[in-house]
Amino acid sequence: xxxxxxxxxxxxxxxxxxxxxxxxxxxxxxxxxxxxxxxxxxxxxxxxxxxxxxxxxxxxxxxxxxxxxxxxxxxxxxxxxxxxxxxxxxxxxxxxxxxxxxxxxxxxxxxxxxxxxxxxxxxxxxxxxxxxxxxxxxxxxxxxxxxxxxxxxxxxxxxxxxxxxxxxxxxxxxxxxxxxxxxxxxxxxxxxxxxxxxxxxxxxxxxxxxxxxxxxxxxxxxxxxxxxxxxxxxxxxxxxxxxxxxxxxxxxxxxxxxxxxxxxxxxxxxxxxxxxxxxxxxxxxxxxxxxxxxxxxxxxxxxxxxxxxxxxxxxxxxxxxxxxxxxxxxxxxxxxxxxxxxxxxxxxxxxxxxxxxxxxxxxxxxxxxxxxxxx
Amino acid sequence: xxxxxxxxxxxxxxxxxxxxxxxxxxxxxxxxxxxxxxxxxxxxxxxxxxxxxxxxxxxxxxxxxxxxxxxxxxxxxxxxxxxxxxxxxxxxxxxxxxxxxxxxxxxxxxxxxxxxxxxxxxxxxxxxxxxxxxxxxxxxxxxxxxxxxxxxxxxxxxxxxxxxxxxxxxxxxxxxxxxxxxxxxxxxxxxxxxxxxxxxxxxxxxxxxxxxxxxxxxxxxxxxxxxxxxxxxxxxxxxxxxxxxxxxxxxxxxxxxxxxxxxxxxxxxxxxxxxxxxxxxxxxxxxxxxxxxxxxxxxxxxxxxxxxxxxxxxxxxxxxxxxxxxxxxxxxxxxxxxxxxxxxxxxxxxxxxxxxxxxxxxxxxxxxxxxxxxxxxxxxxxxxxxxxxxxxxxxxxxxxxxxxxxxxxxxxxxxxxxxxxxxxxxxxxxxxxxxxxxxxxxxxxxxxxxxxxxxxxxxxxxxxxxxxxxxxxxxxxxxxxxxxxxxxxxxxxxxxxxxxxxxxxxxxxx
Numbered sequence: 001x002x003x004x005x006x007x008x009x010x011x012x013x014x015x016x017x018x019x020x021x022x023x024x025x026x027x028x029x030x031x032x033x034x035x036x037x038x039x040x041x042x043x044x045x046x047x048x049x050x051x052x053x054x055x056x057x058x059x060x061x062x063x064x065x066x067x068x069x070x071x072x073x074x075x076x077x078x079x080x081x082x083x084x085x086x087x088x089x090x091x092x093x094x095x096x097x098x099x100x101x102x103x104x105x106x107x108x109x110x111x112x113x114x115x116x117x118x119x120x121x122x123x124x125x126x127x128x129x130x131x132x133x134x135x136x137x138x139x140x141x142x143x144x145x146x147x148x149x150x151x152x153x154x155x156x157x158x159x160x161x162x163x164x165x166x167x168x169x170x171x172x173x174x175x176x177x178x179x180x181x182x183x184x185x186x187x188x189x190x191x192x193x194x195x196x197x198x199x200x201x202x203x204x205x206x207x208x209x210x211x212x213x214x215x216x217x218x219x220x221x222x223x224x225x226x227x228x229x230x231x232x233x234x235x236x237x238x239x240x241x242x243x244x245x246x247x248x249x250x251x252x253x254x255x256x257x258x259x260x261x262x263x264x265x266x267x268x269x270x271x272x273x274x275x276x277x278x279x280x281x282x283x284x285x286x287x288x289x290x291x292x293x294x295x296x297x298x299x300x301x302x303x304x305x306x307x308x309x310x311x312x313x314x315x316x317x318x319x320x321x322x323x324x325x326x327x328x329x330x331x332x333x334x335x336x337x338x339x340x341x342x343x344x345x346x347x348x349x350x351x352x353x354x355x356x357x358x359x360x361x362x363x364x365x366x367x368x369x370x371x372x373x374x375x
Numbered sequence: 376x377x378x379x380x381x382x383x384x385x386x387x388x389x390x391x392x393x394x395x396x397x398x399x400x401x402x403x404x405x406x407x408x409x410x411x412x413x414x415x416x417x418x419x420x421x422x423x424x425x426x427x428x429x430x431x432x433x434x435x436x437x438x439x440x441x442x443x444x445x446x447x448x449x450x451x452x453x454x455x456x457x458x459x460x461x462x463x464x465x466x467x468x469x470x471x472x473x474x475x476x477x478x479x480x481x482x483x484x485x486x487x488x489x490x491x492x493x494x495x496x497x498x499x500x501x502x503x504x505x506x507x508x509x510x511x512x513x514x515x516x517x518x519x520x521x522x523x524x525x526x527x528x529x530x531x532x533x534x535x536x537x538x539x540x541x542x543x544x545x546x547x548x549x550x551x552x553x554x555x556x557x558x559x560x561x562x563x564x565x566x567x568x569x570x571x572x573x574x575x576x577x578x579x580x581x582x583x584x585x586x587x588x589x590x591x592x593x594x595x596x597x598x599x600x601x602x603x604x605x606x607x608x609x610x611x612x613x614x615x616x617x618x619x620x621x622x623x624x625x626x627x628x629x630x631x632x633x634x635x636x637x638x639x640x641x642x643x644x645x646x647x648x649x650x651x652x653x654x655x656x657x658x659x660x661x662x663x664x665x666x667x668x669x670x671x672x673x674x675x676x677x678x679x680x681x682x683x684x685x686x687x688x689x690x691x692x693x694x695x696x697x698x699x700x701x702x703x704x705x706x707x708x709x710x711x712x713x714x715x716x717x718x719x720x721x722x723x724x725x726x727x728x729x730x731x732x733x734x735x736x737x738x739x740x741x742x743x744x745x746x747x748x749x750x751x752x753x754x755x756x757x758x759x760x761x762x763x764x765x766x767x768x769x770x771x772x773x774x775x776x777x778x779x780x781x782x783x784x785x786x787x788x789x790x791x792x793x794x795x796x797x798x799x800x801x802x803x804x805x806x807x808x809x810x811x812x813x814x815x816x817x818x819x820x821x822x823x824x825x826x827x828x829x830x831x832x833x834x835x836x837x838x839x840x841x842x843x844x845x846x847x848x849x850x851x852x853x854x855x856x857x858x859x860x861x862x863x864x865x866x867x868x869x870x871x872x873x874x875x876x877x878x879x880x881x882x883x884x885x
Contacts, residue, residue, distance in 0.1 A: 032496035037692040039495050044685055046497040052669045197403040201410060211866030212859045213823040215830075219841050220859075223851045227424045228417045304511070311513040315830050322516055329523070341524040348512045348520070355511035 060338075061345070075336035082342040086334040093328060094346070097164010097319045103156065107167050110144045114174070122361065124368065137178055144171075160238040164319035166350065168238070172310045172320065176245040177303055183246070184253025185292075189283065191254065192261050202254070209251035214312050217244045222316045241313045249306050256298040260291035293369060300362035304355045311351070322347055421852070436848045437462070443843055445834045447750045458844055465839035466861060472753065472835060473822040476760040480821060481814075483761060484768025491773050502769065509766040515827050517763055522755035522831040529751075532742055541735045543743065548751040550736035550743045557730045563723050570719035574712040581708060591708065599708035600642055605718075606710040607649065608638035614653050617660040647697035654693035658686030699793075752833035756825065764821045768814060775810035776802060808880045812873050819869045823862060836861060 021027040033043045064081035066074040068088035075083035087094070096107055117136040120126035148171075151157035163171070190202030209217065221244030225235055264287060272282035292299075314323030325343040328334075425432065437459040445452050448464040449471065456464075490502040509517075527546060530536065535545035543550040581595045591599075611634035619625035640649040662682035667675065700706060724731075736746030779802050787797040829838035836858060845854040 032494070035494060037688060037695065041685065041688055041692060042493070042495050042498050044688070046495075046501055048666070048669075050501070195399045195403050197407050201406070207866070208859070208863065211863040213826040213837070213862060215826045215837055216841060216855065216858050216862065219837070219845075220855050223845070224855060227421050227851065230420050231423050231427055308511075308513040311515045312827070314515070322513065322519070326519060326523075337528075341520070341528075344516060344520045344524055347516055351513055351516065352508065352511045356507065359507075359511065
């Protein structure tokens with residue numbers, strides 16, 4: 001007796017052949033560059049674009065470039081690329097500005113000291129974090145200030161007008177970072193506070209600085225700060241810019257920290273309160289350590305923005321890295337068709353190195369701190 | 376008894392100093408007093424300083440003659456103009472740069488953001504390199520580069536680069552033709568707006584009918600067929616005219632005949648072949664023109680062969696796409712809408728006899744005459760802002776698209792929705808929810824960053840007002856307060872929009 005089923009397969013379907021390639025460059029090309037006809041067209045267009053764009057850039061930076069040892073005549077040759085000899089000749093100006101040449105050891109010491117202190121701070125497994133942080137955030141700025149400006153311990157006095165180049169760029173960004181952290185945290189706490197007057201003041205402060213461009217803040221600091229001070233007070237030009245940058249940076253940092261405070265579960269606040277801890281104890285032992293940890297990547301991104309923004313001080317007449325490059329580009333001794341471009345490429349590379357390193361560090365920290373609580 | 380007494384007694388009151396409410400009030404009074412004292416000190420100092428410098432305060436300076444020149448204004452400017460007009464000129468210049476910059480930055484940013492997520496390794500890599508390079512270099516440096524190195528390095532007036540469409544570029548900026556509409560042209564503009572609105576309404580209506588009944592209204596389907604043929608004819612005309620420029624043997628009759636043939640084919644089931652031919656012609660002509668100017672060193676024959684090969688591939692893709700499309704009845708009548716939006720104004724233009732002439736910039740002895748001269752500062756600022764902001768917008772777009780959960784993609788795939796529709800109907804609407812808030816703050820950033828134009832001499836608000844006006848009048852407090860108020864207004868408007876948008880699109884969760 002047969003069943004009603006019309007058809008029953010009684011043999012296996014023959015096995016399909018194994019896929020031809022499971023790896024290797026050809027499969028990679030196929031899946032990544034020539035997966036579909038559209039993909040192939042995009043790839044071809046991309047290759048054409050690279051063929052067009054890369055050789056001139058390569059020729060400018062390396063191929064036809066004049067390296068240190070070359071002369072200004074080499075740079076003036078028709079078709080010559082970047083004039084690296086010019087960068088080499090003016091390198092000290094780009095790094096130290098008008099700092100007296102016989103005193104270069106002072107900024108150098110600051111550089112070395114700063115690097116020696118900040119590196120262990122950035123490496124999570126390095127010991128003595130607390131001492132290290134105190135040294136870097138409190139002791140280092142004081143030492144650096146006296147070392148750079150002098151006038152004590154027999155060091156000749158160097159006014160801030162003579163500071164310049166990368167030195168000033170680093171000083172402004174470091175001071176901005178170091179001063180904006182406590183200010184930003186206080187502002188963020190104030191904004192989260194239950195006390196209406198404190199909250200309103202903090203919100204107004206934060207929103208005002210975040211709404212206006214940094215350039216107007218710098219103008220304000222350089223023009224209005226002297227007006228605000230008692231008659232006869234002379235506020236240093238660099239100090240004015242530092243005040244502007246710090247206020248500006250702290251408003252942005254406050255918003256980042258607020259993100260961390262809001263991301264904490266309410267239970268953490270309640271647990272702290274139910275243990276009978278006072279506001280400051282609860283905040284500094286329970287809330288902040290967790291909140292800050294959450295937003296370290298955001299804070300680092302803030303620092304990147306701040307570092308790039310320091311270039312704006314050149315508008316109020318401070319000789320930072322960008323302004324020294326800009327000033328040197330009208331140097332007659334090295335006048336050549338590629339002089340300006342070479343300077344900009346050099347400055348761009350310096351800024352890029354610092355910013356890119358910071359952004360990689362922030363990404364790395366993000367992965368490290370990712371304790372798996374996120375979905 | 377004693378126990379009961381204890382229980383009925385009220386809880387021991389803490390000292391007043393330990394009461395959180397009282398403490399809060401005390402703290403606030405202290406802080407408020409400190410802030411008031413601080414500001415009072417500042418006001419006192421400022422008054423003393425101003426008195427010492429014999430300066431007065433007040434906004435009456437706004438109605439005095441400015442007496443300086445502004446190199447580029449959107450309304451007639453003379454040395455006799457007043458300070459408030461200078462303020463307005465700067466504000467308008469800021470808005471001009473912001474609007475142009477926002478438009479280009481959005482286009483470039485979305486392209487780069489999507490390119491960065493592309494499955495094509497090369498395209499994704501190129502986009503990544505762009506973003507990582509541009510984001511990490513200060514904007515001011517980039518502006519200096521575009522202005523001092525690129526635009527100032529442009530050829531002198533006599534050796535201007537000629538771009539297509541009578542645009543010239545030289546050290547003095549970009550020369551573009553100036554449109555000279557006559558009296559009747561206003562009707563064409565009215566018709567253009569009306570026709571555009573009508574086209575949108577038609578599209579919405581057709582979609583509604585289709586959603587309700589399952590098919591487009593029959594008149595629309597018929598109209599779409601006719602429009603398809605007409606639009607195909609016009610597109611084919613363009614394509615073959617381009618080809619005729621390249622090949623000398625193609626005369627006008629051949630061009631017209633070929634276009635008519637393509638149009639006729641487009642209503643039959645052989646439409647994909649017509650599309651493939653058009654794709655081939657467009658690909659060949661555009662690539663050939665582009666590649667010959669990009670690689671002047673390569674022999675023309677090689678370029679031609681390469682372009683032909685690439686165009687062939689393009690034709691293949693177009694053919695496959697066209698064959699995949701649903702039959703005419705089920706397709707959105709895009710051609711009809713285009714015909715309405717473009718055809719009606721064209722008809723009005725012809726019927727009213729309106730004229731739109733262009734005053735073309737002509738090279739005279741020392742400079743260009745006629746046309747609109749966009750100053751190099753404006754060009755450099757737009758370039759710099761666009762390129763810089765696009766990198767940030769691209770990251771927002773990438774973040775938004777990656778934020779849409781993978782399940783949505785898989786659900787769409789399991790419903791059999793095609794790749795393009797999946798992006799358009801499922802992913803993008805959900806991604807926009809995440810993209811729009813950071814996007815608006817990028818727009819705000821771009822507007823704020825346009826103040827850097829002051830550093831390259833573009834006469835925007837900070838340059839004209841906080842720069843020149845402040846220097847001339849010495850009214851530091853008033854000028855800086857006004858400038859900050861402008862940016863504060865921009866910022867408040869932006870956040871008001873963001874709150875409204877967030878309220879509208881926020882996910883309604885259970």
